[in-house]
Amino acid sequence: DAKTTQPPSMDCAEGRAANLPCNHSTISGNEYVYWYRQIHSQGPQYIIHGLKNNETNEMASLIITEDRKSSTLILPHATLRDTAVYYCIVRVPSSGSARQLTFGSGTQLTVLP
């Protein structure tokens, strides 16, 4: 799995958009970008994933640069409940030899009132 780099922490004002960056400069052509988040003392929660096109769902949007070396998770209107650690994971889905998720340190997002 390609290595990812995320800032250790970020703050965001409630109601504003939260933009969480992730660098994955060694990503290969068949690796997807996944985002999970973990609210304190709970299990990680899937947010969104993408290969090269921008993706949007009810939780967030994922913007992947054209060269795919970085991506940004966007929470359009952050609420206090979005305070969590956000993990960016790059991997090949259904990879035969690596079926686990490899979590890095993630970004601690704090939404401020």
Add this chain to the structure above:
Amino acid sequence: KAGVTQTPRYLIKTRGQQVTLSCSPISGHRSVSWYQQTPGQGLQFLFEYFSETQRNKGNFPGRFSGRQFSNSRSEMNVSTLELGDSALYLCASSLRTGTTNYGYTFGSGTRLTVV
């Protein structure tokens, strides 16, 4: 639809004892993975079971073991507990092994404290 259920939620054990944690996956999910989370090491993969067989294993000592039953429920066991085994143990289920597009659903975890 019920989520992933882990029991117990909290556990306190003494060094040298053994412990068994339980995970009931989402109905219909046949793959169960286990992760250990500590402040120092973060989230680390322990092992994965599918169809009652261990399919993948992380870099943990043999004191950590698991099994899966025919109903896909899984247990993990830690023998000869050490203080460093204190952690949040998370279970994740998915429809089948290797399904990672959005297939992993995590439970709330079991908080194990070894004293």
